[in-house]
Amino acid sequence: MSTALKDLIRNPTVAELELVARYAALKADARRERLFEAFAQTGLPGRRAENWRWSDFKTAVGQLDTPKAPPARDPLARDGVSTLRFTPAGFVAPASLPAGLRLLAKEDVQAMGGAEEAPLGALAAALSGTVLVDVSAGAAVHLHMVFQGPGAINAARVVFLLRPGAQLHVSESHLGGAAFSTALVEFTLNKGAHLHRTLYQAGGADEAQAVTALIEQDEGAESVQTVLALGARIARIESRLVHRETGSKATLNAAYLAGAGRHADITTHVRHGAPACTTRQATKGAVLAGGRGVFQGKFLVPRTSGQQTDASMQHNALLLEEGAEVFAKPELEILADDVQCAHGNTSGALDGAQLFYLRQRGIPLAQARAMLTEAFIAEALEGAGELEEVLRHEAQAWLSHVS
């Protein structure tokens, strides 16, 4: 490894040196270099970076070995839906593709906007090729994606272009199975396009996972995103969305359930870069002793372009046991005046009055807690449409181990 490469990251950790080595082994490419440099500015981001103070990848990503735990089950897998697989060994295309969808997998790298803002997204792009998916207008297209080991590092990038009027239902299972997984998923929604994205994440106690989504929406485009994250040693689901033309709408919902030794981070950044756009965001979390939940949400309304913004953000978390931690930062940066922006944040235990009401009707404490927690979480899963029941079932299964 050349000295210049080694010096890219200041005081590198073992994992960072390994990442540099991986990068060095790939075919030289100016775009790839730019992306890796964007990552190298922070290296694996940690406490010192403002947006990573509660999710310290630098400390959490240790030896990059294949984890011992067997790969997780995929609850979103469905017969008859084409599946894209992203593994440490590379991309596996489905045998057939639905009508209206074209796919191109290439070795070389495509440029990425805002790479500096998303270091782990930039890393994913720098260490992988690009899978391009083009969705044309017509009936709704269904697609499933699985990101899973086994392996040491799983870096993947997939770029979607939704042509005007296109409708895409995409489900993603981020199942770990690698010491470190980082995925970059990009969506461009042309005029009137609809994106329905459902994401499930689960990872082992010795795995680190990052999923970075970049979403850009044109006039009248609409996206509905639903996340269920069960965390890993450290897991971050980050969504960066730009309303870039008038009348675009986004719903960003998420639920996280973090048990002992699990860390689940839901981070969103929404830029209202055009007038009269709407964002609705609801995040719910439940955390057990030894688990940590992180929510960071930001609405940015730039000067003049963001007029008539209508945006609201809610984060509510339950600390189900002592020893649980929930950290939240719901942020507003507003530079236009004709706006309606609000956020709310709560964290604490289940409501005592509700618990008593249930118990007074004869429902035992453990069952009452499970019922209330499930109902609490379920609100964030309502937008998942046909996959709502599947996600609810996963949440139930998680909760059944709680009490």
Place this chain on the structure above:
Amino acid sequence: MLKIENLSATVGEGEGATAILHGLSLSVPTGEVHAIMGPNGAGKSTLSYVLTGREGYTVTGGTATLNGEDLLSLDPEARAAKGMFLSFQYPVEIPGVPVMTFVRTAMNAQRKARGEPEISAPEFIKKSREIAKVLSLDPEMLKRPVNVGFSGGEKKRLEIYQMMMLEPRFMVLDETDSGLDIDALRTVAEGVNALRSPERGMLVITHYQRLLDYIKPDKVHVLAKGRIIKTGGPELAHRLEAEGYDGVLAEAV
């Protein structure tokens, strides 16, 4: 029979605890309906919470038994399984939990605790439909989350619905008339009266005599400063309505 003897209780914790009940004694024989009336702050709601085991209330003395079995040492759900039902003064909203799911879960949990078989789904739905009809409840309402977005009157009717579904052995109605217009009051009272039986007891807590025109009590107790200071027949309620609490209170001292 509900038997309360020399019951004392505080609300709040540690240094902030306040004594509310001071040696309250009261018996409601099975099959009877008793009313408790009293001025604000007399301890009416505290009594209902102490009987049903709400957190934050501490019993500092005395006993309470239902049909000879101690209540005070039991968890709230165990008391419910023994047949204690509280119609809340302020029914609680439970977002995300539909009424039917809630009541069925409660019913089966109680049955399980008593060693009885669960109710079948068709049987449950049939029963629910019948009771909803009696109470003029919109069946759609029963699919919505418990109490969320319900009006004051709807919430109270939903309490009675749950009571009729769960068929408790003893019922405490805490200010069930508050927030009800006259028509709703009549509907609610009909529901309550339908549950009157030789196997059940009932304690009706109210500030006004109005409710007692519809639910005729066998006895009326006056609660003041954490104690029963006077007991009489239904005429006592009328006297309180006519003379106010002051006269009766003065007389008792």
Place this chain on the structure above:
Amino acid sequence: MDCCGGMDEHDETCTEVKVKDGVDAGTVAAAKRLESENYSAGFVTDIEMDFAPKGLTEDTVRFISAKKEEPDWLLEYRLEAYRRWLTLEEPTWARVNYPKIDYQAYYYYAAPKNSAKYKSLDEVPKEILDTYAKLGIPLREAEVLLGVEGAAETAATAREKPRVAVDAVFDSVSVATTFREELKKAGVIFMSISEAVQEYPDLVKKYLGTVVPATDNFFATLNAAVFSDGTFVYVPKGVRCPMELSTYFRMNAESTGQFERTLIIADEGAYVSYLEGCTAPMRDENQLHAAVVELVALDDAEIKYSTVQNWWPGDENGKGGIYNFVTKRGDCRGARSKISWTQVETGSAITWKYPSCVLRGDDSVGEFYSIAVTNGRQQADTGTKMIHLGKRTKSRIISKGISAGRSDNTYRGLVSVHKKAEGARNFTQCDSLLIGDKCGAHTVPYVENRRADAQLEHEATTTKLSEDQLFYVRQRGIGEEQAVALLVNGFVREVLQELPMEFAVEAQKLLEVSLEGSVG
């Protein structure tokens, strides 16, 4: 109406409440005379000043300490802070932009000549007294006499009559403290911190730097090295301070940094309400202000700290104005103690300020009520930190930000519940109002919960001034600016209510003045 507030002859019979009423008429008139459109405190007092050599070196620190004839331990404290400061970098995380500060371009000590020798108010130069009179601060002998007269009254009747004891800080030194005798009777120590160092060295030594350590942050460390004067208050066990205590800070000299230090201790069961008012004349250079305020509340004690800050905000093009970098922190050290911060921030070019509470004692309570108004090119980054350490600790945050002109207004706050803070509670409400489309309103709350039995709630909204409301008010015949003022007053009412009465009236008028020219 031109009572004590104006520059005219002083009327000895008027009460202090009238003084307050008179402030605006008097100062506004004075300001008009000085051709300043909006800033009523923008006049310069012409008196001879005594300066430390410009710039900051170890010698400056020694100079300040020597001027004040300080004991060795305090000089050492300052020097240690100075040496540490040299190793620190100015923080950049706040959402404020300003040209790099040249810390060598400031005077770190400026005092009216011979100030140390004032024995009574009679010796205070007339120019200074006039300055305070213009500001409407009841400082003159007459008020003091009034106070002495009142000293015979019982504490209870004294409370019925609102009276305010004032410590006035002119640039770097305290020039007068009123009502001192009466306070002494109650056992309350209220004096400049320089005097306290001489008279009560043990108390000062015991508490100084225990809430905001000299190592705390860049600006606090700077303050620890060069603090010039400020106020010291000690309220003994079980004493309810019989009157409101107040300090007025005034920056006058050119290129002056003001680094006051305030230390307030409420011993067990004590209560004190303290008011702080700040003004500075208009000058083109940006004046530097880096204060440190430390509050200590022991068991069952309560401290209420109110600030009205209208330092010179700079002109509408962003020239001049005060850089206000302040570290304020209260330590609820005792069980059941309470510290309440209320602030009305309308001035300064740059505000960097987070009055905080460390809720250490079980059942202690912290409150933060804030109104921050920015107009013109002002930038404010302000908020609070509530650190829950003790059991059943409670905090409440109500923040109202109003942005107009081309200003930026940021609420930045932290609520942190630590592992042992069983049953902690917080409620936060942050509302932002935008007037005009060239300003910004930002909300950056950090909420850290490590207790399952804690209950934390945060709500925030950002909206513009409602056109419907504005039209409704104007349709009733109220002019646009007044209509805005009326609606803004409604928006901030919750916080205004927390201010002592006479301050609330002043604050309300200040809001109006601050928002002038923000519409149309």
